Amino acid sequence: MSHRFISPRTASKQVLEAIVRIMGGANNIIVHGFNGIIIQWSAGCENMYGWMCDEAVGKVVDDLLSTQFPEPIEEIHRQLRENNSWQGEIIHRHKDGYDVYVTSRCMVVKPSDGEAVIIQTDNDISDLKRAESEVNAREAHLRSILATVPEAMIVIDERGLVTSFSTAAEKLFGIQADDICDRNISNLMPNPDRDAHDDYIARYIRTGERRIIGYGRVVTGQRADGSKFPMELHIGETTANGERIFTGFVRDLTGRYKIEEDLRQAQKMEAVGQLTGGIAHDFNNLLTVISGNLEMIEAKLAEGPLSPLLREVQEAAGDGAKLTEQLLAFGRRQPLNPTLADLVQLVSSFTDLLRRTLGENIDLKTVIVGSNHNVLVDSPQLQNALLNIALNARDAMPRGGSLTTEIKRVYLDADYAKMYPQVRTGNFVLISVTDTGVGMSDEVKEHAFEPFFTTKDVGSGTGLGLSMVYGFVKQSGGHLQLYSEVGRGTTIRIYLPWVQAAATKADIADTRSDSRDVLPGGTETVLVVEDDARVRRVAVARLSSMGYKVIEASNAQAALEVLAEDQTIALLFTDIVMPGGMTGHELAKEARIVRSDLKILFTSGYAEPGLGGREFATPGSWLRKPYTAKDLAVRVRELLD
Template sequence: MAEDRTRRVTSSLIKPLIAIMVLACLFVGGFLVVTQYYSDTLFESVEKEYRQGLINTVSVARNIIEPTLAKVRSGEIGREEALRRIRPVVRAMTYEDRNGKNYVFMSSYDGIMLVQPYEPEREMTNQWDLRDVRGTYIIRELVRAAREHPEGSFVRYYYYTLPTVHDVQEKLAYVVGLPEVGSYIGTGIYMSTVLNDQRRIVTKIRHVSIWLLILFLVPVCVAALVILNRNRRLLDEKESRARAEKGLAESEAKYRSIFENSVMGIFQSSPEGRVLGGNPAFSRILGYATPEEMVEALTDVTRQLYVTPGDRARFRGALEQQGYVEGFETEFYRKDGTKVWASVNARAVKDSDGNIAYYEGTVENITERKRSEEALRTSRLQLSQAMDLASIVYWEVDLPEEIFVFNDPFYAFCGTTVEREGGYRMTREEFAARFLPPEERPLFHRMVEKNRAPENAARLPADFEHRIIRRDGEVRNALARTRIVRGDTGEVLKIYGAVQDVTDRKLAERALVESEEKYRNVVENSLIGFYIVQNGLFRYVNRQFCEIVGYSYDEIVDRLGPLDITHPGDRDMVAENIRKRTAGEAERIEYDFRTVRKDGKVVNLRVIGATTLFQGERVPSGSIIDVTREKTLEDQLLHSQKMEAVGTLAGGIAHDFNNILTALVGYADLLRISMSDETLLAYVDQILSASQKATDLVRGLLAFSRQQAIILNPVGVNSIVRRTEKLLRRLVTEDIEVKISLAPEEIVITADTTQIDQILFNLATNARDAMPGGGTLSIETRAVELTEEFRHLHGYGQPGRYALLSVSDTGVGMDRKTGERAFEPFFTTKEVGKGTGLGLSTVYGIVKQHDGYISLYSEPGKGTTFQIYLPVAKGAGREEEALPPVVEGGHETILVAEDNEMVRELICQVLARYGYTTVKAVDGADAVSRFRKAGNVDLLILDSVMPGMNGRRVYDEIQKLRPDIKVIFTSGYTRDVFLDKGIGDGDFNFLQKPILPDVLLKKVREVLGDNGNTG
């Protein structure tokens, strides 16, 4: 029985086991077939999953910037403005996927890297030639893909996994073109990440195969293996579900990052008017600290948010009717009650029943744009009103729509009204039919079509003359002065015209033609040259024309043309102007050109050209005026203005530098007084010597700017040259010979010797640089007398006696063009780093400050000569040597107001050292306050330039409290004292920076002891 039972059990187990083994074999065989197929398709499916992830990321970025691109397509904003808005949005789109940090990059079609969050040093650089390790041009491939497939395309290349780690791996990138702004955006993933996922899946497959093999080899464990296999499947399902949940969380985090970091406001709201959610950008637009605060506060947007409640109704109606709105502009209240303009793009989201669940969309702050538009509208309205008030006859034409717009003065000119014409707008055909003679209508239409072309419109503004038929039948002549407005691509959008009634002028012209003989008599005796040109030759010229060009009438008429007497450099311009008048493109023209007289002299002429009816043909004619002297004077005026502008800059720099020098010189002087060590005293003397050189440099800058109060004394020109001769010989090289020729008798001028020294040093330096191979430097002095004839010939020089200082060299010289610019600030012909371009400008400034004149003569290869004219002193004596002042102290109280801390502390320390009590003030207001508190102040020392209140205003305020208060003003230069700072309308004690301690103490003692001068 037991054996039968065992046999039955065994028999009953054999069949299932055999069946299990057969099924296991079939399963393993099928599994191997499926595994082989799955292995073949595994890489493709995994890569497809990652590809879709890249597409989703770039699509989200593309959708966020779509409103801005739409504005570019509509022409509302330009490409540069769009890029300025898009770049920060794209830069903010960094995210983390399951492989770590990732980002969205952006580049232009010409290779400029616009956005690279993790390699910011590459931004705004040209990466066009960037290659990978296999020689592929990365940026070029990305640009090609974006151009050929702007909807999206994949590109493979090799790149570093991290900017600082040179581990090159294959990268798969997905890019989308942005043709509206000539750029593309994209993101990518390294293929090693895909391969790692594939390896993990293959590993799992191997594990399953091992278990199946064990099942096949150990049939007795089938049941356990089945259970184990079922448990494993459950575990795999759990892990798969966990991975899916993790991927979902990562995806949600990525899009949450985009949502939170977007610069565009994003919102959700209910149809009833409650804000359901929003990103930080939206809360910032509305003035709330956080989105949560905004959601809690905004429960009824119609009442709380919309400045115009009706806008909410229109917004909701549009969403309910068409399901979306784009570019909806409205005004919102911010949290603090201020208003902000916004552009809203939104859509209605419906539930499963088709009812609107909520609204969602983006909000852009357009307050600045609205302000600009309002300013433009106001400007246009003011212009229109001004034109109406001035009764300017005006029209404009919109070329794309071919609509003319007129104003009331135009209708008045035409003898009609806006009511009669049915409004201010009409088509081109209506205008021509109502107001133009039939024979002029084709010409008018050709003019409009001609001005459409950019190459023709480039010559506008231009005159257009035509006739007008008034409503009463009278025909009037009109002259329209036109200008154009272009679009972004250069096309002509509008033509504006101001119309002038020239009927009387036309009548006068006809009368002038009829009285030709009378006209000829006037022309022949005119001081203006007249001419007529036909077929390239002069057909008529008057007497004055012949005198200007130096030819006789017979030598000109029918023998010479305009180009024969024109300077070669101006022939193209003259020929073009003659062609325009000959072709009828311009009836009247004005320009300047150079002519070569018969004697070879070049003179400047001004032409006022027109066309004249001559022998039945309209030909070029006009008048000429010799403007050679006028050109010379204009050039001198322009040069003077340039010098004045740069001089102002130099003066400001020197003024600030004087504050620094005051502290440097003052403290060094105090150190010298307090020190007994001879070695250290020598060091201090070196500091003071260097400081004095810096002071001289500042004085040079101020002399250049003509803002330095120069120290004028009678001085001999010869003595100045003798004193500087030794230094000049050291200044030049050994191969340069210095020759000095002095006037027999001393010539006394009133001058600042330091400034005249500066002139000699600068000119000697220039001469040395002009003679690199050696040569001769000549310096000469002599007395000259300038006359009216000299001034008429040269264009400068007040008549009188002058000391002439000539400095010549035998160097390389310069041409005329270079010589004309020699005195311009910062102009230099030297190499970079070998010249500042201020040497001759400084000389020019010093000469002008001494009421003198300077001229230059030079020829290439023949050297250069500078001639400086300085007025001779009238009745000047010799300056006596002054004994060093005796420095005295005192016990008085002095208020010092100085905004520069170093200068303020120095002055107070010097005064305290000599027994004075000081009260410090950091600015004007502080000075007034401290004076009120101190009460017993004997003297004010005030900086003329301080924040808030200048020195004069401080003095005026304190003088109200105590009229007899004494004052000393200080400044870095004197011009602000007498002109700019309002101190020049009284007689004041003044110290110029840098201030030496002994000078300060002497002036303080002088003012405190002077009872007659309180300010």
């Protein structure tokens, strides 16, 4: 609203009436006094408000038209008396009851023969107001979209200047809209794209050659802090007021690239795990033959100069078995015996051993957060995993440092699972092991869990420690993360599924062989099923030397035929993974149909999840290759007795 000073004019009533008659047909003119009583009412007002002249004259104008002023009427009258004029936007009510938006201009005229009057000229702007309201609504809608759309949206003009910058774009690029609007979009690009951007637009406007416009492509963006990130860019074009404008939709690809990289890594680890697991399985068969024959030779050979050599070979075979155990752990094919355990008690009881192992120059700390840290886990395997982590930490701190173990319960939600597709949501117990060592480079972190990868000197490590930890955690239904930075140490986080109730199943007794010279034996009939002829011969020889009557079969089908013919068989000793289309597990099911009282002992070079001693094997009915004669003798008698 503006004010303009107009000098008072003097005119007779007749002159005013003539002015209204002459101009009133084309203009909406009302003449009234300061008291608001209408003196003159033009034909234009009749068309605009619906009131005829004889209906309006003599009425108070603000009552007749239900006037809504932008400011108090007293203030308007004051301005009229001081400036002789006023103008502004007001709202009148039509005779039919709807609002009429007008711009009103009032001027004070002092007739020579009477009281001062106000000549009011009104112009209908209702259509303009409606259009303005629609524009405001569309702008509000657009602002709402800009504020809520998950993908960043940026609008630029043909000079490359940013005209609109959404809320998502502010978060993505780390810059406020006010700081980037009216600046060149190239400020959000790294070189060489930054320097070349304006040429792209100019070339397109000049030649129509499209480089990005109308196509989706992956480019590199640059945040306000200078960091770069991959993004998917889609650009559309339109024309407004004769000028081109370009709208770009930007999607951050950082998360997708990370998920894809994690998936590739998981697939690679799975492939390597299958390979190493298969190798370990075959190698365990060889070790079974080697150690078994060595045992039988040692039993028949008197003590003499060859005895130390035999024991040394046996020890080497034992070391080979430990290596294959680590390979099986990485391939998630080791037999696990999970029992309910409180991780706090488990780690606390293990702390003294760790302290002696790590030495005095490493400060060992344990932090417990909360309570009820129950998990279903193979306790010895978990302690072995923690020991491997601790030994790696010790080697990373040659001058000493600190090793902190923290245990707490956490909940992994859907957002976390989106980042790591192999992770399921739910409650977990987290074991974080943090050292202050030399840390790992990105290249070392990429290969840290791969078998035989090591940064230690030749002969100082097998490279199987962390790979074993990885396989054990995955096989236990958990999740493993590695955080490390050169010069700042390493943190390894183990997530194990939390369980609420206490286990009712007793721990499996340790049936490892003792030092007795005489092996327990018997006279029962045992059916040995093994596809590897050398392994089968060793098993048959061992059992025969213990007094058992032994029948052998090379596959499951042959074993079923023997079982159908011989009702004296007391125990079935079978490998799990065999050729011929029937596994040891399937053989056991069929055998139990024929002989419900039959005792069954399983063995394998590896135990696949769902097969190995976890879902179908009863306590004591599992024997992992390579096994000793004492292991076999004790386990057979436990089942038969």
